[in-house]
Amino acid sequence: MSTAGVVGPQAAEPAARAAATAQVRRLLGVGGFVVAAAALVALHDPHAPGSYGFCPLHAVTGLWCPACGGLRATYDLAHLHLAAAWGENALWVVAAPFVVVGWLLALARRARGLPARPVPVWAQVAGLVVVVAFGVLRNVPAFSWLAP
Numbered sequence: 001m002s003t004a005g006v007v008g009p010q011a012a013e014p015a016a017r018a019a020a021t022a023q024v025r026r027l028l029g030v031g032g033f034v035v036a037a038a039a040l041v042a043l044h045d046p047h048a049p050g051s052y053g054f055c056p057l058h059a060v061t062g063l064w065c066p067a068c069g070g071l072r073a074t075y076d077l078a079h080l081h082l083a084a085a086w087g088e089n090a091l092w093v094v095a096a097p098f099v100v101v102g103w104l105l106a107l108a109r110r111a112r113g114l115p116a117r118p119v120p121v122w123a124q125v126a127g128l129v130v131v132v133a134f135g136v137l138r139n140v141p142a143f144s145w146l147a148p
Contacts, residue, residue: 016113023110031103042078046071066091066135069148088148091134 046052057065069088076085077096085093106116138146 020110020113023116024107027103027107027110031107034103038074038078041071041074046075064135064138064147066131066138068138072148090146091131 044051052071055065055068057063058068067089070092073085073088073092074096076082076088077093082093102119109115109117134146137143
């Protein structure tokens, strides 16, 4: 009987290590892209009218989407103007630290060779509910303080 097609632990270990290294590189690439994009926003003030374009939903309907004010909030966060960032997009000010911590945790797990941990379904649903509720509430006159 031939064992040529059987993959033993010795062959599987380098393959697993290579896959983990590739995932770490992808995560670092995503992180580098996000840092570069944040640096661009930090260097080019989005408060100037027309500097980054416009929100199509707001242009057509006059409604604020959940992301409206996100670039201005990112600019203000990069310059440590927390109150101004909160006034532009409170949801992004709250969510940004969770995004960064989630990325760091994923990077740490992959760097140690552990599998990625998926986001639980309940957290995905809760996140969607929060984003939709924020988008609706910031267009209700009683919650106009949520609008940018």
